[in-house]
Amino acid sequence: MNEQLISTLTDLAVRKYASEEGNEMLSSFLKKTMTLRATFVSNERTFSSRYEKSYVDGQTILALLGEKEHEVAILIHPDSNWKEDHKPVLPLKQGDTFEIEVELLGFNALHQRATFGEFIPEKMRSHQNEGGYGSRPDVTVKIPSVKPPIERPKRRRKAEEIDDLEEKKRTRFVQEEDKSKNFGCSAFPSGLPEGNYLKWLIFFLSLSLIAFVVGYAIRQIANIFN
Numbered sequence: 001m002n003e004q005l006i007s008t009l010t011d012l013a014v015r016k017y018a019s020e021e022g023n024e025m026l027s028s029f030l031k032k033t034m035t036l037r038a039t040f041v042s043n044e045r046t047f048s049s050r051y052e053k054s055y056v057d058g059q060t061i062l063a064l065l066g067e068k069e070h071e072v073a074i075l076i077h078p079d080s081n082w083k084e085d086h087k088p089v090l091p092l093k094q095g096d097t098f099e100i101e102v103e104l105l106g107f108n109a110l111h112q113r114a115t116f117g118e119f120i121p122e123k124m125r126s127h128q129n130e131g132g133y134g135s136r137p138d139v140t141v142k143i144p145s146v147k148p149p150i151e152r153p154k155r156r157r158k159a160e161e162i163d164d165l166e167e168k169k170r171t172r173f174v175q176e177e178d179k180s181k182n183f184g185c186s187a188f189p190s191g192l193p194e195g196n197y198l199k200w201l202i203f204f205l206s207l208s209l210i211a212f213v214v215g216y217a218i219r220q221i222a223n224i225f226n
Contacts, residue, residue, distance in 0.1 A: 002036070002037075004029075005029055005065075005104075006065060008026060009065065009072075009114060010068060010070070012114075013068070013112075016112055017107065017112070018109050019106070019107055019108075019109040021107075022106075022109060022112075023107050025107075026106070026114060030105075031104065033102070034101070034102060034103070035100070035101050035102075036065065036072075036074070036116065037098075038064060038065050038072070038097070038098060038099075039069070039095065039097055040063055040092040041062040041063055041071070041094060042062050043076075044060055045059060046059060046060045046075055046078075049075060051075070051105035051115060052075070052105065054077060054124060055075035055077060055118075059075075059076040060075055061074040061090075063098075070113070071113050072113055072115070073113060073114075073116065074100065074102060074115075074116045074117070074118065075115065075116070076089060077118050077120050077124070079124075100118060101118070101119040104116055105117045
């Protein structure tokens with residue numbers, strides 16, 4: 001099987017392939033368990049995995065396969081001691097040759113290489129929403145966005161209401177102005193009806209004139225008899 005796999009990887013190295021095309025060419029090997037003999041290049045932490053969430057927080061090994069040294073990625077489970085007779089693959093030095101039981105997970109179009117996963121028992125796998133070729137896409141949690149309160153337009157007042165409001169303001173202003181002019185002592189009795197000021201003024205002047213004439217006449221008569 002390794003010879004057939006190496007032959008397929010050689011065909012994939014001819015040009016760039018999309019994920020669907022690469023997975024189609026590797027379809028006969030997908031999800032099948034096999035033993036790989038590879039040369040170690042490097043390793044780094046696995047922060048995410050589009051294929052199997054069980055490998056997250058583990059290690060990703062870059063290795064070379066075959067005489068043409070096809071680069072592949074091998075995902076290692078974070079628990080290196082998941083069973084008593086399990087021998088951890090790491091640590092390794094660059095150029096070390098190692099063997100590991102794996103299964104083919106899929107074709108990575110971004111790096112143009114096949115991705116394998118360390119074989120692990122079913123009970124240790126992550127059972128999330130399963131995607132194509134065994135991939136389990138990340139679960140998206142929708143968080144409701146906090147929107148600012150909607151400002152509703154103020155109700156437009158009708159023309160009649162506006163006219164009434166302006167009339168009330170004008171009347172109030174006139175009344176307040178009249179009151180401000182009436183502060184202090186008034187020249188006329190407070191009980192007099194408004195609008196008859198002139199008549200009462202003439203009446204009081206007439207009484208004053210009569211009183212003056214009567215007083216003058218009395219003084220003249222008094223002088224005659226004295």
